[in-house]
Amino acid sequence: MKEIRVGLIGFGTVGSGLAEVLLAQQERLEKRSGLRIRLAKVADINISEMPPQFGDVALTNDAADLIGDPEIDIVVELIGGIQPAKTFVMNAIAAGKHVVTANKALLSQEGRDIFAAAARHGVEVGFEASVGGGIPVIKALREGLVANKILSIMGIMNGTANYILTRMTDEGIPFDEVLRDAQQQGFAEADPTYDVEGIDTAHKLAILMTMAYGMNITHNDIATEGISRIEPVDIEFAREFGCRIKLLAISRNHGDHVEARVHATMVPERHLLASISGAFNAIHFTGDMVGNVLLYGLGAGKMPTGSAVAADIVDIARNIATGSVGRVPPLSYLPEEISDRKITPMEELSCPYYFRISAVDKPGVLSAVSGILSQHDISIESVIQKGRKQSGPVSIVMRTHTALESSVSKALAEIDALDVVAAPTVKIRILEEDE
Amino acid sequence: MKEIRVGLIGFGTVGSGLAEVLLAQQERLEKRSGLRIRLAKVADINISEMPPQFGDVALTNDAADLIGDPEIDIVVELIGGIQPAKTFVMNAIAAGKHVVTANKALLSQEGRDIFAAAARHGVEVGFEASVGGGIPVIKALREGLVANKILSIMGIMNGTANYILTRMTDEGIPFDEVLRDAQQQGFAEADPTYDVEGIDTAHKLAILMTMAYGMNITHNDIATEGISRIEPVDIEFAREFGCRIKLLAISRNHGDHVEARVHATMVPERHLLASISGAFNAIHFTGDMVGNVLLYGLGAGKMPTGSAVAADIVDIARNIATGSVGRVPPLSYLPEEISDRKITPMEELSCPYYFRISAVDKPGVLSAVSGILSQHDISIESVIQKGRKQSGPVSIVMRTHTALESSVSKALAEIDALDVVAAPTVKIRILEEDE
Known part of the structure; x- marks a missing residue:
């Protein structure tokens, strides 16, 4: 049976979860893929020996030693954060290793560099665990x-x-x-x-x-x-x-x-x-x-995240075994088809809104507030005024019809500047029923 | 760009949905796979010409003509039912074509033959659309x-x-x-x-x-x-x-x-x-x-089903293009790892039950019913007696604690044999809160 050797950087919660998943599922993965997926080496600066159940897994305190190991096919990065994670990932790619990571901060910030390097070196980057934990x-x-x-x-x-x-x-x-x-x-x-x-x-x-x-x-x-x-x-x-x-x-x-x-x-x-x-x-x-x-x-947790990382490892292992590395572009589009797109400015958003206005309980407050909203073309669907106390501010709560974010910002700035308003208005956007 | 040619058997609701999906998404699929997925031929006994928007798709009334066409890489079966669908699928496999089908009746009944033949001939069988429609x-x-x-x-x-x-x-x-x-x-x-x-x-x-x-x-x-x-x-x-x-x-x-x-x-x-x-x-x-x-x-519908069939086609097309046919066993385990397993007899099931007993509204009915249940070790969690009318049977409704299906069957047979019981008792199994 062909063996695929995995090197794991980071033996914290998720890393040890992955090790447990690979150990518990080894036989199942063989029956499903015809491949032996073996955790061959772990790099972690904080541990001095591997727990005994993992058998003959090599341990190093130096990630570079793992990345440079010619025996390793897939490098799994589970330390999180931007650095040194990025350096490890880039070095692994440069060394021709496939990479699996759960690191959403790294990918969302440095993804462009990482995926470009992976395309250049013809290696896979798996990141199922970076979004939605165990959910595929x-x-x-x-x-x-x-x-x-x-x-x-x-x-x-x-x-x-x-x-x-x-x-x-x-x-x-x-x-x-x-x-x-x-x-x-x-x-x-x-x-x-x-x-x-x-x-x-x-x-x-x-x-x-x-x-x-x-x-x-x-x-x-x-x-x-x-x-x-x-x-x-x-x-x-x-x-x-x-x-x-x-x-x-x-x-x-x-x-x-x-x-x-x-x-x-x-x-x-x-x-x-x-x-x-x-x-x-x-x-x-x-x-x-x-x-x-x-x-x-x-969306998180040791074993669910381990399940997702293991799925990526198996996916890449199948590609290695069948000589089909690069079969699916990691970002779903071919690299040359990924382009810049305009992001809608928040001011142009329109949706219904909830406002909670903290106001002194005086006559005329509601009239002043609704006057401002009306000037900004914001139409009120319903108002609730509750929690009338002996003293102190009361909450005026409103649900608006669909309104423009830019109008809402202007209106709330004016409302919050009113003498009778005691605290910044809380604004929550409302999802429409059929969305 | 490499072209993968699809032959479609069955141009009904789902078949025409697939054709629409492939037409609408052709450019997107090229940007995602680097492959041109072309609907090359359609076989349907009931149509005499293809709607013009599909362009130069060949049409035949004879599925055998499509299956035998050396140009076709993937045969899609969307006619449903066991026959002639099975014959078409088996012939396509024997002709070395990859197959995609949405036919759950066929797979659940004849799957063993079909997957064995596919393994023998080294072709893929895709069936994403057979369960859950568009859901992957x-x-x-x-x-x-x-x-x-x-x-x-x-x-x-x-x-x-x-x-x-x-x-x-x-x-x-x-x-x-x-x-x-x-x-x-x-x-x-x-x-x-x-x-x-x-x-x-x-x-x-x-x-x-x-x-x-x-x-x-x-x-x-x-x-x-x-x-x-x-x-x-x-x-x-x-x-x-x-x-x-x-x-x-x-x-x-x-x-x-x-x-x-x-x-x-x-x-x-x-x-x-x-x-x-x-x-x-x-x-x-x-x-x-x-x-x-x-x-x-x-779970159904023209376009959602078309979406799932198209996903299978792309998957197989990628395998063809990268020479990795057979990369993933269709049934998730390698064929030799699929074995017989014992199915739990229904009598051994245990869960809470709902009973609706239709009884004549006489004193002593509830006592007779609960006596029978108690003899069979079925413990009642709550009883509702409602819909008391002037005449005719009333409903006695019960929710039991966890009980054994075999005991429930025996108890209900005895209850339904009571003179005061007017119609067979309706029994509905209850899912427990934490399942």
């Missing part, structure tokens, strides 16, 4: 939906943010408290910025957009807002409007320009994305031929 | 989840049945009425037996089980019940129990034996499968590494 979303988009113009991408792509929003929704607890609890339980990082501010989601959306539309894009091109300003009261009002609040990645293909944004969104309860709870992810594509497709599963 | 479920199972032991398969795999149940649920209309309406609107066949009696779903489950477990199975091995006995009152009671009724395919892998069944099921509202509405399909896998994964989309 990259393969579905690249191969399963190959005969589609992708019209839109929408998704819940960060399990931590979705876990926090789900607990806020189910238990009515404030953001800070859920976050603290999630950190204690290991569901959130000590520095949760990437997860809760939408940056990790933007990394993933950039990867999907590149593949869906054949375009150059980095996460810096994506308008990104997080969920840290969402309060239990917003979730309560969302419920009254028949919605749940989700951190969504949204992209629509308008032909000559494409939307690219990540933000908290009110999703109608009947929409499948509203039902995605806890640490799960879901990615929703609309194709011009296939219509709506949704893929759901665990 | 076959590829996900075979490649995306390759590093998983599949622990369970659950799915809504028939859009017609799901459409009928959804309308019964949303509008409270009886089965017959919704079916008639669906037939008039073209959502249901004139003979709906395959769809509403679960047979089509069993075809699809047999295909997925073969691939998931590497086992020989035909739809005849699957315990199959339909939805034609479900009444609006059952849907109403399901709602009171916090459930929706769905026609589910269910298979669990117990190692030495595997469950295989298709039947109406009460699905807890919080389960994602309960949210799948209308003509949509959803397939839920549990893998030992990846955990739960769900794939959702349109």
Whole structure:
């Protein structure tokens, strides 16, 4: 049986998960591929010996030693972050190794260099685990939906943010408290910025957009807002409007320009994305031929991520064995077909909006606010005024009809400048029922 | 640019859909694969000329002419049914052509012959469109989840049945009425037996089980019940129990034996499968590494099916172009690794049950019924007695704790033999919350 030798850089949570997957599934992979996939070497600066169950896997503290090992066919990078990950990946490619990575930050920022180098050296780059964890979303988009113009991408792509929003929704607890609890339980990082501010989601959306539309894009091109300003009261009002609040990645293909944004969104309860709870992810594509497709599963975690990395390894191993390296372009379009596209400026976005205005409880406030909205052509669908207390500001909550983002920005600037307005207005975009 | 020539047998709804997909996406497929995928010939006994938009596609009324055409690389069979489809497929394979089919009846019944012949002749067989329409479920199972032991398969795999149940649920209309309406609107066949009696779903489950477990199975091995006995009152009671009724395919892998069944099921509202509405399909896998994964989309229809058939064509075209035919075994395991497995007898199933007993409204009925259940070790979780009319039978509705199917069968036979019981008891299995 032909043997394919894997070298793994990074033996942290995901790296050790991959090792476990390859060990547990070795026989199954042989029965499915006719190939022996062997973890031959591990590079990690922090460990001095491999756990005994992994047998005769060589261990090094020097990634260069692994990359330079002529025995290794596929180098798996699971250390995360931009550097030294990029150097390792580029060196592996230059050494003629195929590469598998789960590193969405690296790919969304440095993907252009990496894929260009891979094309030059005729090696494969697998990155199934970079979006949607164990969900085979990259393969579905690249191969399963190959005969589609992708019209839109929408998704819940960060399990931590979705876990926090789900607990806020189910238990009515404030953001800070859920976050603290999630950190204690290991569901959130000590520095949760990437997860809760939408940056990790933007990394993933950039990867999907590149593949869906054949375009150059980095996460810096994506308008990104997080969920840290969402309060239990917003979730309560969302419920009254028949919605749940989700951190969504949204992209629509308008032909000559494409939307690219990540933000908290009110999703109608009947929409499948509203039902995605806890640490799960879901990615929703609309194709011009296939219509709506949704893929759901665990977006992170040791074994789900290991499952996706292993799938890439097997895919590349099959190409090595059949001499068909380069069979499918990694970004779904041939490199020369990937071009620049215009990103829709956020000011041109139009959708319905939710506003929560904190105002002093005086006569005439609603009239002043609605006057400003009307001047900016923003039409109110409904107003709720609740939580009238003895003193202090009250919340005026509104749902608008479809309005233009630029008008909304101007109107809210004027509203927030009113003497009677006590705090910056919270604005949440609403997904329309049929989207 | 290398050209791959496709011959299509059957120019009905799906066949013309495929032709439209290939025409609409020709340029996109070139940009993605570097190959020209050309529909070169169509065989159909019922048409005398091709619609003009398809240009210079040759037309024949004789499938043998297409199969024997040395120009054709891939033969697509879209006529459905067992014969003459099997003959065409076997002849195409014998002629060294790769085959793509959407024919789940054919594959679930004659798959063994077909895949054996394909292995012998070294050709590919693509069948993405046979399960889940446009959803890339076959590829996900075979490649995306390759590093998983599949622990369970659950799915809504028939859009017609799901459409009928959804309308019964949303509008409270009886089965017959919704079916008639669906037939008039073209959502249901004139003979709906395959769809509403679960047979089509069993075809699809047999295909997925073969691939998931590497086992020989035909739809005849699957315990199959339909939805034609479900009444609006059952849907109403399901709602009171916090459930929706769905026609589910269910298979669990117990190692030495595997469950295989298709039947109406009460699905807890919080389960994602309960949210799948209308003509949509959803397939839920549990893998030992990846955990739960769900794939959702349109399970039928001209263009979604065309999208899946086109994806198979591109996949095979890439293998032809790179000389890697046979790169992935079609049934996910190497042919020699596919073996017989024991199917769990239905009598050994255990789950909670819903019973609707039609009884004469006399004192002592509930006591007689519950006495019988207790003798068979079936414990009642809750009882609802409703619809007490002036005369005629009443419904006694029960939800049991987990019970053994063999005990349930015996108990219901005794209950139905009681003088006071007016009609056969309706039994619906309940999916447990955490499944």
